[in-house]
Amino acid sequence: MKNLKPLLLIFAATMLLSCGNTKSAINQTSINNTTNNDLKFHINLNDRKNDTYKVKVTVPKLTEENNIFQFAATAPGTYQVMDIGRFVRSFKAFDHKGQLLKTVNISTNQYQLIEPEKVHTIVYEIAETYDTPVTELPIYPMAGTSIEDNHSLINGQAVFGYLKGMQSLPMNIKIDYPEEWIAGTALELNEDGSYTANNYDHAVDSPILLGNLTKASTNVQGTVVDIYTYSEKGLVKSSQVLESMEGMLNAASKFLGGLPVDRYTFLIHLEENTLNPKGAWEHSYSSEYTLAEKPWDDMKNGFKDMAAHEFFHVVTPLNIHSEIIQEFNFIKPVASRHLWLYEGTTEWASHMMQMRSGEKSLEDYLANLRRKSYISKNYFDDSLSILELSLNSFKPETQKQYPNIYMKGALTAGLLDIKLLELSNGKRGLIDVVNELAKKYGPNKPFNDATFFDDFVDFTYPEIAEFMDLYVKKATPLPLIEYYQKIGIIYDAEKYLFELNENASEKQVELREHWMKAL
Numbered sequence: 001m002k003n004l005k006p007l008l009l010i011f012a013a014t015m016l017l018s019c020g021n022t023k024s025a026i027n028q029t030s031i032n033n034t035t036n037n038d039l040k041f042h043i044n045l046n047d048r049k050n051d052t053y054k055v056k057v058t059v060p061k062l063t064e065e066n067n068i069f070q071f072a073a074t075a076p077g078t079y080q081v082m083d084i085g086r087f088v089r090s091f092k093a094f095d096h097k098g099q100l101l102k103t104v105n106i107s108t109n110q111y112q113l114i115e116p117e118k119v120h121t122i123v124y125e126i127a128e129t130y131d132t133p134v135t136e137l138p139i140y141p142m143a144g145t146s147i148e149d150n151h152s153l154i155n156g157q158a159v160f161g162y163l164k165g166m167q168s169l170p171m172n173i174k175i176d177y178p179e180e181w182i183a184g185t186a187l188e189l190n191e192d193g194s195y196t197a198n199n200y201d202h203a204v205d206s207p208i209l210l211g212n213l214t215k216a217s218t219n220v221q222g223t224v225v226d227i228y229t230y231s232e233k234g235l236v237k238s239s240q241v242l243e244s245m246e247g248m249l250n251a252a253s254k255f256l257g258g259l260p261v262d263r264y265t266f267l268i269h270l271e272e273n274t275l276n277p278k279g280a281w282e283h284s285y286s287s288e289y290t291l292a293e294k295p296w297d298d299m300k301n302g303f304k305d306m307a308a309h310e311f312f313h314v315v316t317p318l319n320i321h322s323e324i325i326q327e328f329n330f331i332k333p334v335a336s337r338h339l340w341l342y343e344g345t346t347e348w349a350s351h352m353m354q355m356r357s358g359e360k361s362l363e364d365y366l367a368n369l370r371r372k373s374y375i376s377k378n379y380f381d382d383s384l385s386i387l388e389l390s391l392n393s394f395k396p397e398t399q400k401q402y403p404n405i406y407m408k409g410a411l412t413a414g415l416l417d418i419k420l421l422e423l424s425n426g427k428r429g430l431i432d433v434v435n436e437l438a439k440k441y442g443p444n445k446p447f448n449d450a451t452f453f454d455d456f457v458d459f460t461y462p463e464i465a466e467f468m469d470l471y472v473k474k475a476t477p478l479p480l481i482e483y484y485q486k487i488g489i490i491y492d493a494e495k496y497l498f499e500l501n502e503n504a505s506e507k508q509v510e511l512r513e514h515w516m517k518a519l
């Protein structure tokens with residue numbers, strides 16, 4: 001047991017976040033040019049004093065309907081309350097002559113414009129989250145903001161706000177920054193050096209990393225992949241990251257029958273003493289990683305697992321999600337029932353696709369199952385069902401249990417895969433079902449959050465109803481021994497050990513071959 005400990009610490013400290021995806025992501029192909037109806041955001045990063053972003057918003061004609069400027073209470077995929085209004089340091093509205101207009105801070109995240117029809121510009125300062133201590137509800141670093149002399153990290157929900165009734169309006173974003181900096185983001189660059197986000201959700205879905213970065217690019221079967229890295233001590237270069245990632249990206253492409261996006265951007269932020277929890281936040285066309293800087297050889301395996309996880313989110317929730325993610329509520333956090341799918345299945349898939357493609361050995365795969373099983377049993381409350389974990393994810397007491405979605409949630413997805421393979425004689429495992437669901441739903445067609453358990457059963461087999469009931473809705477102990485036996489793998493619950501059964505029957509071996517079939 002002792003040898004698990006260092007691994008455990010690394011693992012437990014690494015919280016992966018996922019990001020739900022929104023309408024914005026979907027309409028990215030039709031980037032609009034800026035018009036007078038857009039919201040224009042200007043950020044001056046040449047002025048980095050006081051650790052604040054100096055933001056100027058030029059607004060279109062407002063009416064009484066648009067009298068609230070809203071900062072985000074939460075953001076897709078973080079399953080945490082953020083209350084970004086806490087970081088606002090000043091907030092002013094002006095008319096077209098530059099005369100100050102009255103505004104009132106009516107709640108943590110809301111500023112009321114008393115004469116909205118007169119407002120021409122809004123100017124505010126908002127503090128970076130990294131160097132701003134808070135007494136409660138800290139912002140995860142991968143979802144936060146940082147301003148330093150040689151770089152800055154922008155996560156949209158922590159810098160931008162929107163006007164009531166205008167969440168869906170295009171945003172033009174112009175950032176001034178030192179000449180020697182470069183900027184990495186999935187947003188497309190306009191000719192004038194500004195970016196266009198299709199709406200507020202799209203801006204939140206598109207983090208921006210700027211500064212002294214290295215960049216590397218490749219093309220994976222038609223998908224353009226860009227990597228931008230900020231490495232405080234210069235230990236890691238984007239070219240090294242790229243070299244390590246190509247196998248994983250090819251594995252993902254095989255697993256999914258082609259990559260589901262035409263471009264993808266990895267943003268990597270490495271500092272020696274980075275904040276906890278270390279991890280990543282995924283978006284529709286990018287993901288952002290905040291990790292402790294080490295020589296790349298010491299980081300690369302962990303990074304690959306994390307990147308595989310984040311990348312798989314392109315499938316779910318981007319292509320398979322409920323209405324709660326489709327129409328994201330930035331004002332009030334609304335929990336979904338389906339973290340078993342968004343996070344559990346994603347975490348399972350990130351390891352499974354590497355095993356099936358030969359990027360990861362069966363031995364490593366089983367060792368990872370062991371870690372998950374051990375951590376889940378010893379560090380988390382086994383009496384909390386995955387459904388309860390989902391529905392209460394925003395509550396502080398449940399936040400402590402949240403990382404179990406990457407342990408128990410992934411183990412559950414692994415069992416579901418075995419069950420589906422058994423029911424289909426090895427023909428239709430979980431990844432086949434997920435790929436079919438991505439086609440059935442896709443980015444623009446949400447499933448019904450309330451009925452999806454039943455819909456999933458209809459889409460698969462009647463026996464899956466009992467599985468969902470026992471292991472997702474209720475907290476019945478996972479039948480690891482019984483299920484892994486079906487594929488000729490012995491699970492020793494005392495040692496948390498998964499081992500191949502050398503004396504497996506022909507039937508067990510056959511199902512195992514389907515389970516681990518090479519891509």
Ligand SMILES: [Zn+2]
Nearest residue numbers: 016017018343
């Ligand atoms: Zn995730």
